[in-house]
Amino acid sequence: MKESKSRKVLMEDGPRQIAKVKKTVDWKFLGSSFAVPISLIVDENRKDLTAKYKKKKMILMKVFEGSYRVEPLYVDSERLCNNMEPKSPAEYKRCSGGQGRIASKVTMNQYFKPYPPFNLPPLSWYIRKVTIKNTKTALKTLQTWGINLRNPGAVTSTDKYGNVTISPRKKRKTTNIENTRLNEYT
Template identity: 65%
Template sequence: MGGFPGFGVWMNQNTQQPLKTGSMRSEDDKSKLVSPKESNNMELYHDSEEEDKQIKLWNVAERKHPWYDPPPKVKVTTKRGICHMNIEFTLGVTPLAAFENLRKPMSLSIDMSARQLLKNKSRKLLKKDGPREIVETENTVAFDFLWWSRAFPIKLIVDENIKDLTAKYKKEKMMFMKVFEGSYKVEPIFVDSERLCKHRLPKTREEYKKCSGGQGKVASKVIMNQYFQPFPPFNLPPFSWYINRITIRTTKTLLQMIQLSTATFRELS
């Protein structure tokens, strides 16, 4: 995923700690949060006025009844040595805002460790074709393995479609990983449909806007599939057990961080 921390082998005890809203910070909480209007290209395929209205609806609702994103649901299977993670989770922002925060996540750190776990280094546009963009992203992720501690780089090539809100990614450079690739898509959740759309549940955003009188909030459902396999000898037990376990745990933690960042976005918008 574009610039996403990378579900890498972040072998750090921080992944075992519970996350709290107050425990996550960035260099500048509000300025680092991604706004969907930052990219003019976005406005070619999405209604910026509707996005502004949704931000206001979410901000008002958040003060009265804060939205809760449950932890990501993760199903893990292994076939021929390749680990497959099927992941579903929600974000309490519009699909466009969710997509932007996935493709351009802010740098994240946890107060309890006083170290930056994810740092965005660069994002380079390689090719552009209408709504499709191919980019090269580089991040660093904190890494602890036995007595060795450092931040290591992760380079990904990401094929993004900002109209369909889908992306495919594949590693260009990543320590320990022979295979690391995946995809994700963002779908709308019509949060207030049962309350505001009495006669028929909407199937599209246009129907939802009409039946809710423009007062219905739209959240996001993210569906992700990720595949990874360590290089030899780390693909063999007991190394593989440890690497797979920590990679899966790290994935969940980093996704929860993104969920918390959208909570901050709702509060500060």
């Protein structure tokens, strides 16, 4: 995601919200990066943590729609909840005594079809490959952003397979003058 241009709420009904979203997405093609404007209609349900989206206007794409769902994963449930499968975060907090960790599992379905002649086999294969790669990159960026939000100052890196690793925080080196000043105040 390069830039969010606008977001207009079309309908809001409790936890459900339908919005028209205009964004600019980075599209990498033949070693160059292009800004592609997209306009989507997004139907979000904040209670179920689900969303459906479809294109309103997009360059090259005849059909572009999809959905995603965010589900909680109770990481320590086997160890802390004595083989009880929690049904909600509140139940998990109760059975784990507040010690359990909750992770998120994102399930994403996306369907797209380019306009002719880009839907012909050699070009369509390439567009499919680039679209999948850009979607994975966006999800990895979101994952890295979440890690940095939870661990300020931590250094994250991505290996050649796209796995994100966290390095411990780097300690700042102090000079002799700073050490002297620190010793004066302690």
